[in-house]
Amino acid sequence: MRILLIGYGAMNERVARLAEERGNEIVGVVVKDPTKEYPYPAFNSMTLVPEADVAIDFSNPELLVPLLDEDFNLPLVIATTGEKEEIIEKLKEKSTQMPVFFSANMSYGVHILKEIIQYAVPLLEDFDIEMLEKHHNKKVDSPSGTLVQLYDAIKEKREQSTPVYDRHEKNEKREPSEIGISSQRGGTIVGEHQVLFAGHDETIEITHRAQSKDIFANGAINVADILVNKENGYYTYNNLNEERN
16 A cells, blocks of 8 residues: 555554555655655645555644645545544545544454443443543543543443543542543553443453554554545444445
């Protein structure tokens, strides 16, 4: 594949390295300031980029959102976190012209975690739910986009759900509808997401730990490899491998 990278931080550096190791070509990067030095041709607009088969995005809303308003036609693999609702809305508009994929987490294991959680929630309807995510000390957004995605999955199966982010400020007993959402930042933790189901005299914990950021980069490349052969449409891990009629 000829791959265009949107953003060129630590994640897309990994995408570039792993993609080239797999025989793909990086044709350029789209960045805020294309005058800086990059190992590939740099652009600040999607209308200026060379011909490519797919674009892979690991950037930020400040860069990505304005680009989605431009006129272009290129399959998109989007992994930016933050401004989720606006990004999804714009991607769905684009999906009439091109195949687009969005996930707050490019790990297939996290997708399976979400499926397991959605299966468990109805079976554990009397259990309290607490959620925890841990990341490195340079991560900006909190809670992580992945934890928000997991909370949304729980909310689909448990309508009476109230997120509680600062339990220390409540100073009152827990209500059954509450779902505690906590974040920890430190060191070089790649990413950890845990959902705790706490019942009477028993608990169940479901946890995913990322041991290398390569899982996210390889996940994006794997998705891109499938997406380039897809019809126009909006895709997630839930429907990427489904046949469209």
